[in-house]
Amino acid sequence: MDDQRGPLPDPGPNSALPGRRPSRADAEQAVRTLIRWAGDDPDREGLADTPSRVAKAYHEFFRGYAESPENVLGRVFEEVGGYDDAVIVRDIRLESHCEHHMVPIVGSAHIGYLPGSRVVGISKLARLVDVYAKRLQTQETMTAQIADALQKAIEPRGVGVIISARHMCMTTRGVHKTDSITVTCRLLGSFRDDDRLRREFMRLAE
Numbered sequence: 001m002d003d004q005r006g007p008l009p010d011p012g013p014n015s016a017l018p019g020r021r022p023s024r025a026d027a028e029q030a031v032r033t034l035i036r037w038a039g040d041d042p043d044r045e046g047l048a049d050t051p052s053r054v055a056k057a058y059h060e061f062f063r064g065y066a067e068s069p070e071n072v073l074g075r076v077f078e079e080v081g082g083y084d085d086a087v088i089v090r091d092i093r094l095e096s097h098c099e100h101h102m103v104p105i106v107g108s109a110h111i112g113y114l115p116g117s118r119v120v121g122i123s124k125l126a127r128l129v130d131v132y133a134k135r136l137q138t139q140e141t142m143t144a145q146i147a148d149a150l151q152k153a154i155e156p157r158g159v160g161v162i163i164s165a166r167h168m169c170m171t172t173r174g175v176h177k178t179d180s181i182t183v184t185c186r187l188l189g190s191f192r193d194d195d196r197l198r199r200e201f202m203r204l205a206e
């Protein structure tokens with residue numbers, strides 16, 4: 001069986017979807033409708049496989065609904081080995097979709113935390129970004145979600161999350177502000193209260 005045409009996995013407990021999930025055929029039919037709405041013929045040769053490709057792409061764009069921060073951050077490392085300064089990972093690639101226009105938001109996330117008794121693998125911070133980025137989002141919401149999930153999972157003394165991103169809904173349509181970058185920030189604990197730490201971290205977004 002061609003698994004490309006099989007049902008997608010269950011969207012999981014984090015999905016905001018009420019009721020039954022539409023079938024893949026339903027989704028492909030909706031793409032055909034949008035092609036017609038745009039003014040083209042979904043049956044012409046170049047577009048024949050497009051509904052199926054779009055459905056498959058959605059699976060990738062929105063796979064965050066099937067993931068949870070608990071799964072990604074589940075295995076934390078308790079041993080900090082005396083290290084008690086901030087851990088900062090910058091320039092984590094971020095690809096999301098705005099919930100208003102369903103077009104890409106592309107940018108970077110910078111994440112910092114001041115360990116308490118637990119640390120987490122650096123690659124897991126990148127995966128945590130994807131848990132929330134691979135959904136329909138606003139930049140403000142995902143910034144807060146990433147910070148709050150990290151705070152809850154490892155209870156550090158402080159957390160900082162900065163996202164700087166371009167919104168294709170601003171650069172390719174509407175106001176066409178091609179150079180604008182949106183910066184959002186959430187600071188918790190020491191990252192909010194300690195001037196030195198806050199300044200050091202905020203410099204990352206410049």
Ligand SMILES: [Zn+2]
Pocket residue numbers: 098099100101102103167169170
């Ligand atoms: Zn938008």
